[in-house]
Every structure is written in C-alpha cells, then in structure tokens.
Amino acid sequence: MGSLFSPGWENRLREWLDGSSDFQGAARWFDGSVLLGMGDEILWLKIYDGRVIDHKPHPTPFGFTFALKASEESWRALLQEDRNEILSYTGSKKILVEGNLLEFMRLTKTVVALVDGMRALFREPKTGKDIR
Amino acid sequence: MSGPDRPSDKALEIHGRYLTVDGHRIYLDEIGSGGRGAILCVHTAGMSSLEWRFFLPYFGRLGYRVLAPDLPGHGKSLLRQWKPIESIHEYGEILCQLVQALNLSRPVLAGCSIGGDIVLDMGAHHPQDWAAIVCCEAGMRNQTFPEDFLERGREDAGIPGFHEFTYYRTAALCGRGAPAERVREIQWLRRRGDPKIMIHDLLAWNRHDLTSMASRIAVPTVLVRGADDSGISQDAVEQTRKAIPGAEFVVLPGVGHFPMTEYDGFAQVVESFLGRHGF
Structure with missing residues (x-):
C-alpha cells in the first residue's frame, strides 16, 4: 500500500493509533489481527489491549481475525473522500471484508479509527519516494 | 430547538400524549389546532417521533x-404481544387504526425510510383516506441489505456491536450538507433504539414490495430523496414515481437519509408541495 503513503507510513500509522483515544478505547477489548490488503501489498497489524503491538508487510502463520481488501483505486477513493466512508465502502463491497465478520462488526469503532489514521497519513505532505 | 417557545401559546407547543389503539398503548407528539387539516408523520427504522421535532x-x-x-x-410505544x-x-394498518381513534379526517401522510414505505402502503391500500402523501427516502421496492446479514441480527450474538455499527453507519447516511450538531443528534437517536426492533424494521423494509399496488395511490404524492442518501438509489425512487399516477419527485442536494432532521428547508419543500395542490 506504499503507493498511497510516504515511506515509513506503517510506523507512523502505529504512532497515530497510539495517540487515538477512540482506537485505544475500542481496541482495548480486542486480541487479534487485522490485515489490510491492496493487491499483493499487505499490512498485517497485531492488536492487543488497545495498541498495535506488531506489524508485518506480509502474511503471518497466525492468519488474521479479519481483513480489509481492495484495489488501489478503491483505497485511494476511500482516502480521498471528504469524510470517513469506510462503512459505505464495506457495505457496497468496494472494500471486501474477509475472515471473522462477527469480530469485524464488534470492532466497528476500531475500524473507523484505523481508517481515520490512514486518512490522516494520506493527507500528510509526501516525502522520499512518492509515486502518487 | 427552532420551534415556538411562547409559554402562553399552548397550541403551538409540542406536547406528548398516550392513547390506546386496539388494546395497545401508543405514544405520539402533537402540535397545532388543525384549522388547515392534519399531518401524520412516520419515523424511520428503530427511531421515534423525535425525528420530526424540527418539522x-x-x-x-x-x-x-x-x-x-x-x-x-419504538420510543414510548409498547411492543404488541411482546x-x-x-x-x-402491519405498521400501516396500525396507523390506520390510530387515525380512526384520533378522528382525523383525511390527513396528509408524511413518512421517511420505513415511514415512507408505510405511508405508500397506506396510500395503496386505502386510496381515499388521505389528502396527500409525502414519501421520503423510500420506494415501492427496497432491497438494500443482504438478507443473511439481517437474519443474523435476529440474535444479538449474530451482529455483535450493532449499536456501534448503527452509530457510525448513520453518520455515513447523513448528507454532506447536514450541520454537525444534527448529525450527532441523528446518530444518538439511532443508537438509543432497541437493535432487535431496528433489525425487524429493516427486514420489513427489505422484503416489502408494493410494485403491483403502487398504481392504486390516488392522492397527490411527492417523493423526496436526499442526493447523498446511500440507503436508496435514485433509480429506485424514479421507478416508484413512474408507478404512482401524477407523483412528483424532489431531489435535495447535500441531504441524506433524514431530511426532516438534517435540513430545515425540508418543511418548505413540503409546504410548497401542499400549496401546489391547494392545501
């Protein structure tokens, strides 16, 4: 998903989520992992006790609790929206939800906060290699 | 609130009352003396009369x-047979009983979302009983949700966190022109309802089909759709307009699924429609 963000965005996303009271509050009751997918590009986030405690740019043997997958076009469109439309995108299947759909529902606020963080990073000035 | 606040003008204060309809306790908000007739307003899925407090x-x-x-x-009305x-x-027939209990003579019907479905249904089944119909964000056939999603919701364990989901989904249903305070109010209204009731309302919405009966509606009808409403498509409303003889269609830019709460100009839209038909 690097084409959407500046290099190092994965670490900055973790920092952003660490500073989000919405994310910390909602994700406090989650012990699992979320996979963000854009074609072959992946970001796996291990979440526990309200924080992202690990991340990998590839799948792990643990699998994932649920995944949000879409084309670059759909991710870019979502991040360019003037408000957080993640639930509209998942509802219309512009972004596909895979895995444990019950956990996805239970973690709505966590997902919204995660996308809030992605939206914030998408809007920050690009540095380094930037093909956007 | 934008409503009147003169303490001496009791007729222009919203007041609540209960009455018994077919043995069941119903609550309603009410205002006005009715010299120009009556308007019956029907709320959306899982909500209550509060949605109409600006109207x-x-x-x-x-x-x-x-x-x-x-x-x-919903709200303060008890559940029938629990x-x-x-x-x-069924909702429409209950409201017909309510209209009779209140001795209302050919009221205007106004409804939004499932309320819009309900007023269209009342119009088709009782074509002579109304003065006009205002149907917002609804149509003769709305299959918005996957059935398996709604079926899961029959049990709380099937859609865990439904309150939270509804809270955030509601914000996405509001129009981009809606003031932030109104969006928060609508989110709160949607969140405070019983998720079981909401799910059953949405099942009713998803399965309702007035296609074969819409042409029976015989009173002036306006269909209103917020241009930002992702809950029902422009095409679905357009098909409904074509099916109802003489129906009008008004699209509201910047408005979403809750025009009567999001947008104060909605009341003028309805006033203009009623004016065109001599009310």
Whole structure:
C-alpha cells in the first residue's frame, strides 16, 4: 500500500493509533489481527489491549481475525473522500471484508479509527519516494 | 430547538400524549389546532417521533395539527404481544387504526425510510383516506441489505456491536450538507433504539414490495430523496414515481437519509408541495 503513503507510513500509522483515544478505547477489548490488503501489498497489524503491538508487510502463520481488501483505486477513493466512508465502502463491497465478520462488526469503532489514521497519513505532505 | 417557545401559546407547543389503539398503548407528539387539516408523520427504522421535532412546529404555526407517533416497540410505544413487527403493511394498518381513534379526517401522510414505505402502503391500500402523501427516502421496492446479514441480527450474538455499527453507519447516511450538531443528534437517536426492533424494521423494509399496488395511490404524492442518501438509489425512487399516477419527485442536494432532521428547508419543500395542490 506504499503507493498511497510516504515511506515509513506503517510506523507512523502505529504512532497515530497510539495517540487515538477512540482506537485505544475500542481496541482495548480486542486480541487479534487485522490485515489490510491492496493487491499483493499487505499490512498485517497485531492488536492487543488497545495498541498495535506488531506489524508485518506480509502474511503471518497466525492468519488474521479479519481483513480489509481492495484495489488501489478503491483505497485511494476511500482516502480521498471528504469524510470517513469506510462503512459505505464495506457495505457496497468496494472494500471486501474477509475472515471473522462477527469480530469485524464488534470492532466497528476500531475500524473507523484505523481508517481515520490512514486518512490522516494520506493527507500528510509526501516525502522520499512518492509515486502518487 | 427552532420551534415556538411562547409559554402562553399552548397550541403551538409540542406536547406528548398516550392513547390506546386496539388494546395497545401508543405514544405520539402533537402540535397545532388543525384549522388547515392534519399531518401524520412516520419515523424511520428503530427511531421515534423525535425525528420530526424540527418539522412539527413549522406546520403547527401554519395552522395544521401535526402528529408524530412512535410505532409499536419504538420510543414510548409498547411492543404488541411482546413481538417485534416485521411487516410494513402491519405498521400501516396500525396507523390506520390510530387515525380512526384520533378522528382525523383525511390527513396528509408524511413518512421517511420505513415511514415512507408505510405511508405508500397506506396510500395503496386505502386510496381515499388521505389528502396527500409525502414519501421520503423510500420506494415501492427496497432491497438494500443482504438478507443473511439481517437474519443474523435476529440474535444479538449474530451482529455483535450493532449499536456501534448503527452509530457510525448513520453518520455515513447523513448528507454532506447536514450541520454537525444534527448529525450527532441523528446518530444518538439511532443508537438509543432497541437493535432487535431496528433489525425487524429493516427486514420489513427489505422484503416489502408494493410494485403491483403502487398504481392504486390516488392522492397527490411527492417523493423526496436526499442526493447523498446511500440507503436508496435514485433509480429506485424514479421507478416508484413512474408507478404512482401524477407523483412528483424532489431531489435535495447535500441531504441524506433524514431530511426532516438534517435540513430545515425540508418543511418548505413540503409546504410548497401542499400549496401546489391547494392545501
């Protein structure tokens, strides 16, 4: 998903989520992992006790609790929206939800906060290699 | 609130009341003396009469008696037989009983979302009983949700966190022109309802089909759709307009699924429609 963000965005996303009271509050009751997918590009986030405690740019043997997958076009469109439309995108299947759909529902606020963080990073000035 | 606040003008204050309809306790908000007739306002899925609190005073001041009931199981109205209702037509028949209990003579019907479905259903099944119909964010056939999603919701464990989901989904249903305070109010309204009732309302919405009966609607009808409403498509409303003889269609830019709460100009849209038809 690097084409959407500046290099190092994965670490900055973790920092952003660490500073989000919405994310910390909602994700406090989650012990699992979320996979963000854009074609072959992946970001796996291990979440526990309200924080992202690990991340990998590839799948792990643990699998994932649920995944949000879409084309670059759909991710870019979502991040360019003037408000957080993640639930509209998942509802219309512009972004596909895979895995444990019950956990996805239970973690709505966590997902919204995660996308809030992605939206914030998408809007920050690009540095380094930037093909956007 | 934008409504009247003069303490001496009791007729122009919203007041609540209970009455018994077919043995069941129903709550409604009411305003106005009714010199120009009555308007019955029907709320959306899982919600209550509060959705219409900005609309009621406007038409109360114009001389209408405006009534907004809580459907059974919503707001302060008790659940019938302690079972959620899962039928648009059943809701419509209950409101017909309410109209009779209140001795209303050919009221204007106004409804939004499932309320819009309900007023269309009442119009088709009782074509002579109404003065006009205002149907917002609804149509003769709306299959918005995957059935398996709604079926899961029959049990709380099937859609865990439904309150939170509804809270955030509601924000996405509001129009981009809606003031932030109104969006928060609508989110709160949607969140405070019983998720079981909401799910059954949405099952009713998803399964309702007035296609074969819409042409029976015989009173002036306006269909209103917020241009930002992702809950029902422009095409679905357009097909409904074509099916109802003489129906009008108004699209509101920047408005979403809750025009009567999001947008104060909605009342003028309805006033203009009624004016065109001599009310």
